[in-house]
Amino acid sequence: MDALRRIYEKYKPDLLGVAGALLNDATALEDVLHDVFVRFASQAGCFRLNGSLKGYLAICVANRARNINRSNRQNGYETLIGTGAKSSGRPEPSQAAGFTERRRFVAGALAQLPQEQRQVVVLHVLSSLRFREIAQQTGESVNTVQSRYRYGITKLKSLLNGEVDL
Amino acid sequence: MNRAEKIKELLYKTFHECPEDTGSAAMDERILSDASTSMKQAIAAYQQICPVSKWRIIMRTRTVKLTTAAAVLVAAFVLITWDRSTAWSFEQTITAIKQLNNLQIKGRMDYWSEPVDFNCWIRCPDQESELGAMRLECERMTMVARFRDETVYFYWPREKVVLITKQGSEIEDLKFWYQAAQMSPWLTGKIVETLRLFTDDWKQTIVTDPESGKEQVHVTCSYRPSNTSISFIVDTETNLIERGKMWMNLQRAGEPQFDGQTVIYNQEIPDDFFEFQIPPGVKIITQEDIEQCRVLLKKAEDLFNQKKYAEAMEAYRQVHDKCPHLNIAVEASMMVGICHNRLGEYDKEIETYLTAISEYSLRRGLGWIYFYLGHAYMDKGQNDKALEAFENCLVSNEGISEPDKFPLKDAREYIAKIKSQ
Numbered sequence: 001m002d003a004l005r006r007i008y009e010k011y012k013p014d015l016l017g018v019a020g021a022l023l024n025d026a027t028a029l030e031d032v033l034h035d036v037f038v039r040f041a042s043q044a045g046c047f048r049l050n051g052s053l054k055g056y057l058a059i060c061v062a063n064r065a066r067n068i069n070r071s072n073r074q075n076g077y078e079t080l081i082g083t084g085a086k087s088s089g090r091p092e093p094s095q096a097a098g099f100t101e102r103r104r105f106v107a108g109a110l111a112q113l114p115q116e117q118r119q120v121v122v123l124h125v126l127s128s129l130r131f132r133e134i135a136q137q138t139g140e141s142v143n144t145v146q147s148r149y150r151y152g153i154t155k156l157k158s159l160l161n162g163e164v165d166l
Numbered sequence: 167m168n169r170a171e172k173i174k175e176l177l178y179k180t181f182h183e184c185p186e187d188t189g190s191a192a193m194d195e196r197i198l199s200d201a202s203t204s205m206k207q208a209i210a211a212y213q214q215i216c217p218v219s220k221w222r223i224i225m226r227t228r229t230v231k232l233t234t235a236a237a238v239l240v241a242a243f244v245l246i247t248w249d250r251s252t253a254w255s256f257e258q259t260i261t262a263i264k265q266l267n268n269l270q271i272k273g274r275m276d277y278w279s280e281p282v283d284f285n286c287w288i289r290c291p292d293q294e295s296e297l298g299a300m301r302l303e304c305e306r307m308t309m310v311a312r313f314r315d316e317t318v319y320f321y322w323p324r325e326k327v328v329l330i331t332k333q334g335s336e337i338e339d340l341k342f343w344y345q346a347a348q349m350s351p352w353l354t355g356k357i358v359e360t361l362r363l364f365t366d367d368w369k370q371t372i373v374t375d376p377e378s379g380k381e382q383v384h385v386t387c388s389y390r391p392s393n394t395s396i397s398f399i400v401d402t403e404t405n406l407i408e409r410g411k412m413w414m415n416l417q418r419a420g421e422p423q424f425d426g427q428t429v430i431y432n433q434e435i436p437d438d439f440f441e442f443q444i445p446p447g448v449k450i451i452t453q454e455d456i457e458q459c460r461v462l463l464k465k466a467e468d469l470f471n472q473k474k475y476a477e478a479m480e481a482y483r484q485v486h487d488k489c490p491h492l493n494i495a496v497e498a499s500m501m502v503g504i505c506h507n508r509l510g511e512y513d514k515e516i517e518t519y520l521t522a523i524s525e526y527s528l529r530r531g532l533g534w535i536y537f538y539l540g541h542a543y544m545d546k547g548q549n550d551k552a553l554e555a556f557e558n559c560l561v562s563n564e565g566i567s568e569p570d571k572f573p574l575k576d577a578r579e580y581i582a583k584i585k586s587q
Contacts (some may be wrong), residue, residue: 004205005198012194017182034197041205106180109316125177160173 004041011054014127017063024111031069035058042160058127059137062119069115109159120145128148140145175566239539266290268435277306281421289440299440310442319442325492328444329451372402382408388416406431416579451489459489465497470501479505495528498536508541533563540580549584556581 012033019032037059040074110118123129131149135142209270233494266425271286284304308321320329368387375382388395395418400412407429443449466481483506485498499522506515519539523532540555559577567574 004201007373008194008198008201013465015180021177021181030193030197033193034200037197037201038204041201042207106176110177121177122181125174127181153173156173157169160176 005035007053008037014054014055017126018058018061019065021107021110021126022062022069022118024069028065028068032061033146035064051124052133054127055133055137056130058129059134062123066115066119072098077093101107105160109156112159113152113155116147120148121152121156124149173285255410267432270430270433271428271429271436272428273425275304275424276421277304282306287435289435297504301440303329308442310440311437312440320443321442321448322491325491326445327451328448329491331451331456374584386418396401449491451491455489456492456494457490459494461483462488463494464500466501470505473508475505475508479509490525496522496532496535499525500538503535503542507538512542512546516546533559533567533573533577536562537577539552540577544580544584549587553581555585556584574579 015033015036018030018031020026023029023032037061040057064095110122113121115121120131120134123134124131131142131145134140135145170437200249206235206529218221239408242396246388268287268289271288274281275284276282284302284306286300286302289299300309300311306322306324308323309318310321318331320331321327322329335496349577370383370385372381372383374380383402384397385400386397395416399408399417400406401408407426409429410424410426411418412424413419414423452491462470462481462485466485469475469478469481479502482498482501486495489495499518503515503518503522506512516539518534519542522535523539526532536555536559540552543549544553556577559573560581563574571573
């Protein structure tokens, strides 16, 4: 169990970043991380890994986030994107105000990308996964993954133009 | 910085450096508690494998287990550097890897219960191409592995057989080592990181070597699911491993499975040294043959479960005849004997077990066959022969099967029963 804790502590920051960038509902962060780690732990004894553990977990987080987004859309429930509102309701520190504003724009722009492009961009940029790894884990060709990344970045450029300092 | 790079930097800063919510301690505890419970349940379920399946797992993976045991220790040899302050410094490890081109390890290892001298050469992986190679030679086997395409060549000179396969494709019982080895590239710092993550009793001690007066670090660790323990000694001046051992038990008891006694770093090794030249006149077994055997074995099992014993026996025979040198064939031979038993052909049953034992006499892990042989003799009232078979079962599977489970537990009970008569 000590090993599990070390894995959790090591990868948690990265995975929170990925989940935060992919989820439309920021309150679901904890649920995503919870589901991914419980599922990972439940595979003890039969777990097989192709590629890195970090990549595997990041893909799991991305898939879980996608499912939650989809489920929320189907239920007609979707919180305001990137408002920075936290589930605890505690007030924002004043020094974080600028960051929250930036986050709102960036998260909003990301949410306008098609899901596949958003996932590739986030996994490549935030988790530092190589296109080959993403392709391996998602079952797509490397060319497809690279194209999605290229289209995603191009669209982000256009969406963020003027909103934040580029 | 162009705009695409700025976008990347913006995303990274927004979500990675300053994630919106780093989570509370309560969240961490909830997740870890639920994950731990889930893991315990999964491990408990995994340990409920029926005896025949477990036997099959062990037998089927015997050769690969040996290779993997070697590989894990070799990986430790290649990769470990020392940060005296606390534990690992992964960045230092990566740096050290880049400085090593190759190494050679000489020592002794267990080969089918027989200790043999071995010589092992490793070409360290290139960080760009992920290309590494390993050549292991002992009197009875040569193994050459190339890590870029995961191809492994096994050559058994006595049997004149070459097996061309993918490394570690069936290491259920060593899955976490396998997982570590699978983290591409094989033999990189990731394997050390994984060892550190997955072993629960990591212990490191700084001592002074009484002979040389040099400071050394002694490390021990073990991993319960694979029943494996490791010890190695690091020279704190060079940050490289001097010696290392691996046991197939948690207590580091008895002779180690792998004992690396001498290590030579960065010597001249020709490029073609890691190419395997298939000797003329050998039988070649490929991955395709193995897959066909597995399909046949599955068919045989289905027929056996449907109580179509004659047809099952024929399918098991085909498995054996197709790849008699594979571990899977040993199981198939045993199942032919059990099919005879179900058909009431008791003499043929005994004959089949004896043939299999003779054919695979150099291998350990024949305890299951000895057990069924002993049982067959008991049914015929030949208790002396039964006793001998049950005792052979204990010897053959010592250290392979768990002592309180089938077949060792049952063999001991039958021995006691016969002796009490």
